[in-house]
Amino acid sequence: MDKKKESLHDTAFEILRAAQDLFYEKGYEKATTREISERVGISKAALYHHFKNKEEILFRICIRGADELIENMRQAIDRNKRSNVPLKEKIKDIMFEYATTYLKNKNFNKILLHEIEFLSPDRKRIILDKENENVHQLKNFLRELMEQGLIKKFDPTVMTFSIISALHWLYFWFKPNKNLSLGQVIDQIADMYLEGIEKK
């Protein structure tokens, strides 16, 4: 990449980052492209050189966050399929990857949940399809474990969403500086799911 292209790329990245923070702080509707460009320290014209409008910025933020989650989960599932560690370690590693990617992009997820309505129907569809892709790769992995007789046969959709929701909701209640680390929380969630909570 030559110098000029690289700096263009950096500016686009800075715009997305500033917009993501701003949308998180005051919501998409209230945020203006003027404020975004001010945060980056560029003119409004320079911003419009990279993005057609505010909605395109929102769309790119959503694409980036969704793609990162899909890619990280794809890698986590792949490396655990190839690994010989016990099942529980595999599940923990996958859950931990999901939770860390999700929590790292905390503000992306608030945006995704709240602001997706502001995307055009076509663009909203693209983001929802990416969410589905993410759910499906986990569901397929769990279905394979069922077929291999490693886990019990539950409805794969119920199982997938139960696990995903326990991880999603961390953003709502988990504070990293409390008694439990994220790793310890994931350990407990995986233990509950794998072995059950009832004493026999």
Added chain:
Amino acid sequence: MDKKKESLHDTAFEILRAAQDLFYEKGYEKATTREISERVGISKAALYHHFKNKEEILFRICIRGADELIENMRQAIDRNKRSNVPLKEKIKDIMFEYATTYLKNKNFNKILLHEIEFLSPDRKRIILDKENENVHQLKNFLRELMEQGLIKKFDPTVMTFSIISALHWLYFWFKPNKNLSLGQVIDQIADMYLEGIEKK
């Protein structure tokens, strides 16, 4: 209640119901008190006879939904503490109560998640305290089961939020007209949590 009071009460109720639908459809910010009063078929002045402003309407909607969840869960926990059915049946009944109350108020929950930012800090605090109250009564119940040796000792917060989040997320993916009924989904979630998914 005399006739006049009753009809005043009904009007306030109709206003809240219309506002809840409207906030759900277009978001709190875009909705106007004019639209709310038009839906109810009253004048704007009549609306302001019941509520000081749009924020008070939002606050009352949040209070009503939160109180209903607290009360239904309190009753579900109480009746299961007194009952002699197996532990799994108790957990299922409590989960089912939570899920049905939550799904019945589907639009309330979207409002709660998205629009709580528009409440004044004092009022937001009141609603968050009610959410905490709801979490705490379930957590206390689970802690009692741990102390009685009926369930394993996990961190009560991790356990409570894991269960609640599996139920919350139903609003996102569960369609009542699919192959599985809500009761069947709750059965599976409770079985997963109580007995674990791993085959031994």
